[in-house]
Amino acid sequence: MTDIRDAVRAEIERRRDDLIELTQALIRIPTLNPPGENYRDICEFIAARLARSGFTVAFVRAEGAPGDSERYPRWNLVARREGARPGPCVHFNGHIDVVEVGKGWTTDPFGGALIGGRIYGRGACDMKGGIAASIIAAETFAALWPDYSGAVEISATADEETGGFGGVAHLAREGWFAPDRVQHVIIPEPLDKDRICLGHRGVWWAELETHGRIAHGSMPFLGNCAVRHMGAVIAEMEETLFPALAARQTAMPVVPEAARASTLNINSVHGGQAERPADFDGWPAPVVPDSCRMIIDRRYLAEERLETVKAEFRAVVERAKERRGDFSYEIRDMFDVFPSMTDRDAPVVGALTRAIEKTFGRTPQYVVSPGTYDQKHIDRIGRLKNCVAYGPGILDLAHQPDEYVVVQDMVESATVMALALADLLGIGAG
Numbered sequence: 001m002t003d004i005r006d007a008v009r010a011e012i013e014r015r016r017d018d019l020i021e022l023t024q025a026l027i028r029i030p031t032l033n034p035p036g037e038n039y040r041d042i043c044e045f046i047a048a049r050l051a052r053s054g055f056t057v058a059f060v061r062a063e064g065a066p067g068d069s070e071r072y073p074r075w076n077l078v079a080r081r082e083g084a085r086p087g088p089c090v091h092f093n094g095h096i097d098v099v100e101v102g103k104g105w106t107t108d109p110f111g112g113a114l115i116g117g118r119i120y121g122r123g124a125c126d127m128k129g130g131i132a133a134s135i136i137a138a139e140t141f142a143a144l145w146p147d148y149s150g151a152v153e154i155s156a157t158a159d160e161e162t163g164g165f166g167g168v169a170h171l172a173r174e175g176w177f178a179p180d181r182v183q184h185v186i187i188p189e190p191l192d193k194d195r196i197c198l199g200h201r202g203v204w205w206a207e208l209e210t211h212g213r214i215a216h217g218s219m220p221f222l223g224n225c226a227v228r229h230m231g232a233v234i235a236e237m238e239e240t241l242f243p244a245l246a247a248r249q250t251a252m253p254v255v256p257e258a259a260r261a262s263t264l265n266i267n268s269v270h271g272g273q274a275e276r277p278a279d280f281d282g283w284p285a286p287v288v289p290d291s292c293r294m295i296i297d298r299r300y301l302a303e304e305r306l307e308t309v310k311a312e313f314r315a316v317v318e319r320a321k322e323r324r325g326d327f328s329y330e331i332r333d334m335f336d337v338f339p340s341m342t343d344r345d346a347p348v349v350g351a352l353t354r355a356i357e358k359t360f361g362r363t364p365q366y367v368v369s370p371g372t373y374d375q376k377h378i379d380r381i382g383r384l385k386n387c388v389a390y391g392p393g394i395l396d397l398a399h400q401p402d403e404y405v406v407v408q409d410m411v412e413s414a415t416v417m418a419l420a421l422a423d424l425l426g427i428g429a430g
């Protein structure tokens with residue numbers, strides 16, 4: 001076993017410059033989402049490289065997906081390298097899109113500068129560093145053991161940052177993650193090189209609208225103020241809902257620990273007249289608001305059920321209604337994501353655990369993400385449970401100014417990924 005580890009280490013080390021250059025090249029293709037720029041370019045770049053390494057490539061456009069247009073087509077790449085004999089398929093999935101740049105950068109966000117052992121740029125850790133590490137891992141593995149059993153797949157997918165509907169959800173719906181094609185999935189999101197992310201909490205987004213009646217603002221008693229109704233809802237949430245959510249703890253190992261409780265964010269509240277447009281400096285008219293809308297972002301736990309989550313919120317609104325006397329309202333579902341958690345004894349978790357132990361001499365930390373990522377689609381649409389996130393980078397740096405990835409972390413996590421490939425595809429077993 002030591003031989004395998006040493007061989008992988010030496011071979012990845014030999015490719016360190018290649019890994020750096022590949023990461024830089026990926027950062028230099030600005031794939032901002034929204035709107036979804038240069039997806040085809042980055043897919044072609046990765047495809048050309050993987051084709052040289054013996055992969056067969058397929059381009060898949062998610063036609064009709066949200067945001068897909070002739071100007072901004074939702075392109076995805078699936079590359080597959082068959083081994084010498086039949087066997088299981090290990091699939092690495094990385095999202096190609098990056099979020100907006102934002103303010104506060106001291107380096108070029110699309111320059112990919114290498115400074116003091118770090119590569120800087122938007123997407124450096126989330127997650128072009130992870131894509132590069134998985135490519136180097138796959139190429140290293142195939143070079144060391146060309147007669148492996150099974151297949152290695154690498155997909156580069158669109159739109160993870162905006163829900164993944166033009167990316168992994170589309171591929172899953174089209175059967176690319178069907179159990180007869182793919183058996184193990186690793187998503188190299190930046191969860192840190194010695195941690196395995198088993199899944200994520202659930203999500204329910206909804207809009208509550210309270211109704212009132214418009215009237216002259218000088219005689220509010222003739223109208224019915226929708227904003228005051230919403231105020232009563234928020235007061236009731238403060239009194240009963242937020243304490244109840246905070247007291248509810250999950251057995252899921254969510255990090256940070258504060259996210260082991262149920263949470264609810266009031267995403268926005270809008271009531272009454274719209275704010276003054278920037279080019280209008282007049283005064284508002286005196287009216288009683290007849291509508292107030294609140295958008296909530298409720299994150300729920302594996303121990304909770306979506307129907308109960310919804311009923312609990314409706315009960316809060318009902319209590320506020322009693323408190324106010326009466327008002328009418330509507331709750332509109334926006335979207336939901338079920339919680340997802342892969343078993344600790346799933347095969348892909350076991351292989352990564354052994355690879356981390358071999359690389360670092362310690363057991364990994366098992367974590368669950370407070371927010372969701374593409375695992376939801378692989379689990380729910382693809383019906384594949386043997387999926388985790390593992391990759392280089394520090395999650396806190398994602399979406400921040402001066403985002404970077406540490407080269408040494410990429411080298412070490414590429415080592416872990418290549419060792420996991422060897423484990424899952426029959427190397428060292430005889």
Ligand SMILES: [Zn+2]
Nearest residue numbers: 126127160189
């Ligand atoms: Zn990401």
